[in-house]
C-alpha cells in the first residue's frame with residue numbers, strides 16, 4: 001500500500017495546519033499562548049487579559065483592558081427567553097447539553113448571525129457577546145435542574161470571582177479561592193489542535209458560523225477521553241476514599257488494563273506542562289482548609305502510574321481536586337473547562353476563517369469488494 005493511503009489512527013502525529021495561537025514544547029514541558037509562557041500568564045495576568053490575548057493575539061494595555069472588562073461585565077445576563085426554555089427543558093440532561101442548547105439559542109437570537117459572514121469584526125462581536133454569558137449559563141442551568149433559585153451575575157466582580165460566586169451562590173471565602181479558579185481557567189484556555197479545537201476548526205472551515213463551531217466543540221469536549229475526564233477523576237478519588245486504599249485500587253486497575261482517568265496525553269509523554277502549577281496552587285488551598293487527603297491519594301496514584309506505566313497525570317487530574325476543594329458541584333467541572341476553552345476555540349475559529357480551506361481528509365477504504373445488487377425478492 002502506498003504511503004498516501006496508510007491511515008494514521010486518531011490522526012496521531014499528523015500536522016493538520018499552521019497556527020499562531022499556541023505552541024506545546026513537549027520535551028521541555030512548556031506551553032505558550034501567542035508566545036507567552038503559561039507560568040508567566042498565570043503569575044501576572046487575569047483571565048480577562050488572557051481572553052483578550054486569545055481574541056486579539058496581543059495582551060491589552062490598561063485602557064484596552066478597562067474597555068474589555070466593561071463590555072464583558074455588561075454582557076453577562078442571559079435573555080429571559082433562554083432562561084424560560086431552560087426551565088421547560090427536561091431536568092435529567094447532561095450539563096454540557098444545556099450549554100450546547102444555550103449556545104445554539106444564542107446563535108439564533110443573534111440577528112447578525114448570517115451564514116457565510118465570518119469577518120474578523122463579526123466573529124469578535126459574537127465572541128464578546130457569548131463568552132461573558134457562559135458562566136451565567138453554566139451556573140443557572142445547574143440551578144434550574146436542581147430546583148435552586150436563579151443567581152444573577154454580579155457586574156462589579158471580576159470574571160473569575162463572579163463565576164465562582166454564581167456556581168456556589170455564595171461569596172468567596174478568600175482571595176486564594178478566586179486565584180485557584182482563575183489559574184485553572186488560564187491553564188484550560190488553549191491547547192493547540194486538541195479534539196474539541198480541531199472540531200471547531202472543521203466546522204468553521206465549511207464557512208459555518210461561530211456559534212455552530214462552538215456548539216460542536218462543546219459536544220467534542222463532553223467525552224470522557226477529553227474534557228469529561230476531570231469529573232471522572234473526582235469520582236475515582238471519592239471511590240478510593242482514603243490514602244491507604246489508593247495503591248490496591250490502582251494496582252487492580254492496572255492488572256485489568258483499565259484506563260485511569262486524568263492520566264495520559266496524546267502529545268505529552270513525559271508530563272503535562274500545566275500540572276505543576278495547578279497541583280501547587282491546589283495544595284495551598286488544601287493546607288489552608290486542613291484537607292490534604294485528596295492530594296495525598298493523588299500522590300500515591302501518580303507515583304505508581306509513573307513508575308509502573310510511565311504515564312503522567314494531565315491537567316484534569318489536579319483540576320478535579322482543586323474544584324472539589326472549592327465546593328463546586330462535580331457535574332460542573334467539564335462545563336468550567338468550556339468557559340475557559342471557548343477563548344482558545346475563538347482564536348482558532350478566527351484563524352481558520354482568516355485563511356480558510358475546507359478541512360476534508362481522505363479515508364483508506366477497507367470495506368467489501370465491488371458487488372452487484374440482488375433483486376429484493378431473491379435476497380436471503
Ligand SMILES: CC(C)(COP(=O)(O)OP(=O)(O)OC[C@H]1O[C@@H](n2cnc3c(N)ncnc32)[C@H](O)[C@@H]1OP(=O)(O)O)[C@@H](O)C(=O)NCCC(=O)NCCS
Nearest residue numbers: 224225226229258259260261262263264265266311314316
Ligand atoms: C488522553 C488519552 C485519550 C490519549 O490517548 P492516546 O494518545 O490514543 O494514547 P494511547 O491510547 O495510544 O496510549 C498509549 C498506551 O498507554 C495506555 N494509556 C494511556 N492512557 C492511559 C490511562 N489513562 N490509563 C491507563 N493506560 C493508559 C494505553 O492503554 C496504551 O497502552 P497500550 O500501548 O498497551 O495499548 C488517553 O491517555 C486516555 O484515555 N486518558 C484517560 C482520559 C483522560 O484523562 N483524558 C484527558 C486528556 S487531557
